[in-house]
Amino acid sequence: MSIPFYLISALTIAGAVAAMTLKNTLHCALALTIALAGIAFLFLGLDAQFVGFAQILVYIGAVAILVVFAVLLTRSGESLLPAKRARTWLAGLAIAAVTFLVLGWSVLASLYGLPNETAAPSVTMQQIGNALMGPYVFPLEVVAVLLTAATVGAVIVAMHEKARNK
Amino acid sequence: MTPLGDYLLVAALLFAIGLGGALTRRSAILVLIGIELMLNAANLNLIAFWRYGPHPEALTGMMFAIFSIAVAAAEAAVGLGLIIAIYRHTQTTDLDRISRMKG
Known part of the structure; x- marks a missing residue:
């Protein structure tokens, strides 16, 4: 049991959900930054310091800024249509739910075979x-x-x- | 320390959120954000398997994640460039209204 892991995971997933559901595209881009930072912290928790900092540099430093630039250049933050969902949004949601159920089921089904914790690798x-x-x-x-x-x-x-x- | 299964579940949930967003949102930028989230979930899996694998000193999973981050950066640059180019033609980023590829 490690509380930091669950806190960071909750933050990451909350950021991801916000990035995919908020109305204003600019807010979505900022929520994406939170999710990406959470993933970087998860990398640090997995003793992958280099990848964690590369994630911060590349994603938060470059990709998030690019997304914000694209939102501002295309003015999609302000000119929002009333109905923003695709017509097939129910099917898309169902596909995502089924994907998660299949992935989660396969993880849970193979839990006993997963390797246990090893000593932290010194890389x-x-x-x-x-x-x-x-x-x-x-x-x-x-x-x-x-x-x-x-x-x-x-x-x-x-x-x-x-x-x-x- | 946290068991490997928890990391895999978080990654699966992130992947599903990204997939759901990419399939249900109509703005091209948000679809790209969803794809980025899915790529990040895959990276999380790679790093988790590297950390819990039998030979972490071989650095295989870590190298895979580093190259995956680099490719994702290239993808984001080209994708957003395309979105801006399309916006200049059609004055919209609404995917339902971008129905023709003719310039």
Whole structure:
């Protein structure tokens, strides 16, 4: 039993629910930040410090800001339609509920076979760096190319048509 | 310490919330937020399995999560760029009203 875990999980899930149900899109983006921060704290609780701080840097520092920019640039926070749900929202909700039931049932059904707690692994930054530069150097290069392509692609896609035709 | 099953249940719930939001909301930005939540739930599973796995010093799950975060960042950048480009054409982010792909 660990109380911090349950507190952080409750905060994360509350943030996620708020991000998906609030009316104002800007509020949704801010609630998403809470959920992402909660997940980062869960990573820290799992002794994955590097991933936790990477999560804070990438998601809270970049993705959440990007979402806020997109909300403000498209003015979707203010120009809200009265009926905001998709016509098939009942089917979507049912699909999500069934997905959770199947996932939860499979977790609960395999509880006895899950591995028990082990001693906290001591992972240093040096080990992560060595792994990234050693066995994982090819994926690292692929990710570098992907990020470059995504940056260039996002700029070209979002560029004004007139500027593109020049 | 918290058992592994609890982490998996939290991740399953997050995934279901993200899926439900992505399927029921009409704003393109909120659909993207739902997809981000689903990706994060998968990352949580990866890290939990890495922590409780027999060989955490091999760093496999952690590396998987790091690359997954990087790919998700690229996805968010391109996705939001596309949303802004579509908004410029149609003046809306309502997915029900974006019914044609012709520019």
